[in-house]
Amino acid sequence: MTVLVVDFGAQYAQLIARRVREARVYSEIVQSTITADEVRAKGPAAIILSGGPKSVYEVPAPQLDPAIFELGIPILGICYGAQLMALQLGGEVAHTGGGQYGRTELTRQGASSLMAEWPETQSCWMSHGDAIARAPEGFVVSAATPLAPVAVMEDPRRRLFGVQFHPEVAHAERGQELLETFLHDVAEIAPTWTNTSIIDDQVAAIRARVGDERVLCALSGGVDSAVAAALVTKAIGTQLTCVFVDTGLMRKDEGEQIEATFTRQFGVRLIHVKAQDRFFDALAGVVDPERKRKIIGELFIREFEAVARELAEGESPRFLVQGTLYPDVIESGSGHAANIKSHHNVGGLPDDLSFELIEPLRSLFKDEVRHVGEELGLPAQIVWRQPFPGPGLGVRIIGEVTRERAEILRNADHVVVDEIRRAGLYRELWQSFAVLPAVRTVGVMGDGRTYEYPIVIRAVTSDDAMTADWARLPYDVIESIANRLIREVPGVNRVALDVTSKPPGTIEWE
Numbered sequence: 001m002t003v004l005v006v007d008f009g010a011q012y013a014q015l016i017a018r019r020v021r022e023a024r025v026y027s028e029i030v031q032s033t034i035t036a037d038e039v040r041a042k043g044p045a046a047i048i049l050s051g052g053p054k055s056v057y058e059v060p061a062p063q064l065d066p067a068i069f070e071l072g073i074p075i076l077g078i079c080y081g082a083q084l085m086a087l088q089l090g091g092e093v094a095h096t097g098g099g100q101y102g103r104t105e106l107t108r109q110g111a112s113s114l115m116a117e118w119p120e121t122q123s124c125w126m127s128h129g130d131a132i133a134r135a136p137e138g139f140v141v142s143a144a145t146p147l148a149p150v151a152v153m154e155d156p157r158r159r160l161f162g163v164q165f166h167p168e169v170a171h172a173e174r175g176q177e178l179l180e181t182f183l184h185d186v187a188e189i190a191p192t193w194t195n196t197s198i199i200d201d202q203v204a205a206i207r208a209r210v211g212d213e214r215v216l217c218a219l220s221g222g223v224d225s226a227v228a229a230a231l232v233t234k235a236i237g238t239q240l241t242c243v244f245v246d247t248g249l250m251r252k253d254e255g256e257q258i259e260a261t262f263t264r265q266f267g268v269r270l271i272h273v274k275a276q277d278r279f280f281d282a283l284a285g286v287v288d289p290e291r292k293r294k295i296i297g298e299l300f301i302r303e304f305e306a307v308a309r310e311l312a313e314g315e316s317p318r319f320l321v322q323g324t325l326y327p328d329v330i331e332s333g334s335g336h337a338a339n340i341k342s343h344h345n346v347g348g349l350p351d352d353l354s355f356e357l358i359e360p361l362r363s364l365f366k367d368e369v370r371h372v373g374e375e376l377g378l379p380a381q382i383v384w385r386q387p388f389p390g391p392g393l394g395v396r397i398i399g400e401v402t403r404e405r406a407e408i409l410r411n412a413d414h415v416v417v418d419e420i421r422r423a424g425l426y427r428e429l430w431q432s433f434a435v436l437p438a439v440r441t442v443g444v445m446g447d448g449r450t451y452e453y454p455i456v457i458r459a460v461t462s463d464d465a466m467t468a469d470w471a472r473l474p475y476d477v478i479e480s481i482a483n484r485l486i487r488e489v490p491g492v493n494r495v496a497l498d499v500t501s502k503p504p505g506t507i508e509w510e
Contacts, residue, residue, distance in 0.1 A: 001045040001189050003027045006034065008052030008062040008080050014327075014466045016050055016078065016168045018365060023180045024191035028363070036067035046074040046187035049081025051166065055130050056083045056093050064088065074159040074187040076179075079128050082162030086153065089136035089160075101127050103171065104145050106152075112142040113156050113186055114163070114178055124151075124165035125172040131164055159186055195375040198368075199231065202360040206235035210319060214311070215358065216304055217242045217321035219270065221250075221258040222388045224323030224361060227373040229268065231360045232321050234376065240321070241269045241311065245303045247296070248276030249392030249406055252414040261382065273303050276403075283394065283401040287438075289510030292401065296391040305354055320355035324362045325369060327465050365464045386417075386431050387465065395510040399438025405453070408491040409436040412455045415488060419481045420459070429471055430462035434485075435498070435509050443493030445486075454494040455485050460507055468502040 003020050007013040007029050020027035025045075039047070047068070054061040062080075066088050069075065077085040083093045106124045108115060115122075124145075132150035135141050139160070143152035151164045161182065167175030183189050217229045219242040232240050242262060246255045255272060262268040282295050301320075308316040361369050366387065373383040389395050393413070397405050412434040420432045435456040443450040457478065462468035482495040498505075 001025065001192075002042065003046045003048060003183065003187075003189070004034075004039065004042065004044040005029045006032055006047060006049045006064065006081065008032050008050050008084070009054065010050040010052050010080070012166060012168055013050040014464070016048055018464060019168045019176060019179050020048070020183065021193065021365075021368065022176065023183050024193045025183050025189050026193045026363075032062040032064060034065070034068075036065045036071060039065075039068055039073070040071060044073060045189045046076070046183060048182075049075065049077040049085065051079030051081060051127070054080065055095075056080065056087050057130075069158075069160065072159075074182070075161070076182045077162040078168070079164060079166060082153070082164055083128075083130055083132055085160065085162050086132045086134075086136055086139075086150070089139075091132060091136035091139070091150075091153075092134040093130050094133040095130050104148075104165070106143050106145055106165065108143050109141055111140075112152065113154055114152065114161055114181055115142065116181070117177075118174060123173045124167075125169050125175070126165050128164060132162065156186075161186070195368075195371050198364070198372055199234070199375060202231055203235040206232055206358060206360065209358070210236055210239065213239065213319065214317040215240050215319040215321060216308060216311075216317045216355070218300065218304065218323070219244050219258070219262065219268075220323070220388070220390065221254055221261070222323070223366070223373065223383060223385050224325055224369060224387075226262075226323075226378060226382050227369050227376065228321050228323040228359075228361055229262075230266075230373065230376045230378055232358065233266075233268065238269070241271060241317070243271045243273060243304055243307050245273045245275055245300060247279040247300075247392055247394070248403065249279065249296075249394045249401070250410075251388065251392075252410050271307055273307060275299075275303050278303075279394075280401065280403055280406075285400060287399050289395060292394050292510065293391050296394055300390075301355070308355075318356055319358050321358045321360070323369075324357075324359040326363055326365055329362060365466075367464060384427060386426070386429065386433075389508055395508050396433065396435050397438060398435065398509055404491070405436055405438060408453060408489060409434060409455075411489045412436065412485055412492060415484045416457060416481055419477060419484065422480075423474070423477045425471075425473070425477070428461070430460050430465065430468060431507055432457075432459040432471070434458070441494045445493060450493045452491050452493040454496055455489070455492050456496045456498050456509075457481060458498045458507075458509070460502070462502075462507070465507060468507050470499045470501050473497075 005017045017027040017029050087093050104126045106122045108120050131148040135150050135153040139153040139155045141150050142154050145151045148164045153162045167178045219225045244258050263270050370383050393406050393409050394401050416434045420426050440451050441454050459471035460468040461471050485492050485495050
């Protein structure tokens with residue numbers, strides 16, 4: 001059973017979807033332009049309307065097809081979603097003056113389907129300028145705050161609910177409890193979406209789609225492609241051939257590690273394509289990050305097509321497996337989110353793609369992928385490996401990608417990760433890596449002048465890569481990394497630390 005999260009441009013839409021999944025219910029994010037007929041066709045068990053940056057009175061402002069409220073589907077509106085529900089059903093929304101932001105005390109007012117076990121007063125998390133001034137006919141007001149007279153409104157008969165606060169954020173006390181009450185008690189959705197059900201559903205879908213045909217898998221050695229390969233192997237066994245394309249932009253000793261892990265340990269049929277020269281030639285003179293991603297994405301596919309032709313025994317493999325994740329789809333522009341950057345396996349694919357894609361992880365966030373990997377029996381060193389971008393070091397070299405710069409960055413990245421591991425911080429960080437800006441700086445080494453590259457240390461904490469905070473690394477760890485970079489990596493004479501969170505930056509520099 002699916003819950004649709006209608007995105008009105010909220011920074012928290014993805015977080016709502018994750019919270020629903022934490023309640024063991026599957027969720028999908030959809031555009032606010034979705035029609036009642038489209039909702040009916042999807043057959044969701046419930047709908048959640050997200051918050052958003054607009055006022056419901058702005059022109060233009062996101063709207064919702066009013067017929068959706070008449071479908072008989074349980075609906076929960078959050079912040080903007082609640083205000084829009086109130087306005088479209090005959091209530092009133094007004095500006096609150098200075099707005100209401102942060103931790104706020106909520107006061108109960110009578111019986112409530114959403115807050116049956118809550119105390120009379122409860123802390124909640126607000127972030128709004130407008131507020132519901134009058135609930136529509138048929139609704140009861142079950143909670144208020146000093147600046148939000150209708151902080152919670154409920155129409156149990158029609159199963160329509162609105163909350164002015166944000167139950168999805170971590171700061172909201174009992175927020176997850178409210179969401180689970182709506183999902184399990186009001187909408188009567190059983191908590192059945194588990195790692196096992198994900199695997200079973202995908203295995204069945206892959207078998208039904210593929211039949212007895214042969215399949216290629218784009219295997220990079222990272223978590224996503226490894227879990228995707230394991231899932232497809234469980235579904236079709238020896239029909240799968242994995243292909244590792246060595247672009248020259250991989251981590252230190254990556255090719256050897258991949259061969260050792262997947263051929264010796266898992267017995268996977270693996271083809272190792274050494275394509276370094278072709279990638280460096282294609283990237284010569286290119287500095288724009290979007291062009292880099294698209295060049296790398298297309299060349300990846302061309303290499304797979306060449307392998308498919310070589311494998312052909314009467315007919316080339318028709319299917320290509322990729323470890324595409326939900327954040328990849330969202331950031332590459334999915335209609336309800338801005339195109340932040342093209343992921344090589346989404347926005348970077350060529351128009352004349354000759355494969356049909358199999359993407360068993362396309363609806364999952366990274367933490368969900370890790371849990372599925374554990375369920376499949378993959379070792380911890382693979383499941384908990386930090387993310388590495390599909391375009392590899394190509395998007396960590398800021399400027400033209402050359403063999404020299406790639407080698408410097410590869411060695412620098414190895415030092416950064418090695419020191420993070422030594423400090424026992426590897427599992428605590430979402431990512432930790434080195435960035436090489438293609439500029440040179442003046443330095444002094446051995447009483448002589450140097451003119452070499454700087455290295456930027458990037459380390460972040462995150463739950464799902466949709467947002468991230470820069471990691472407060474201990475000074476002694478930073479010092480150890482910097483000393484080793486200068487001492488051990490030829491071509492480096494300066495080290496900097498990136499202290500930018502996401503937003504406003506992205507985790508990767510390009």
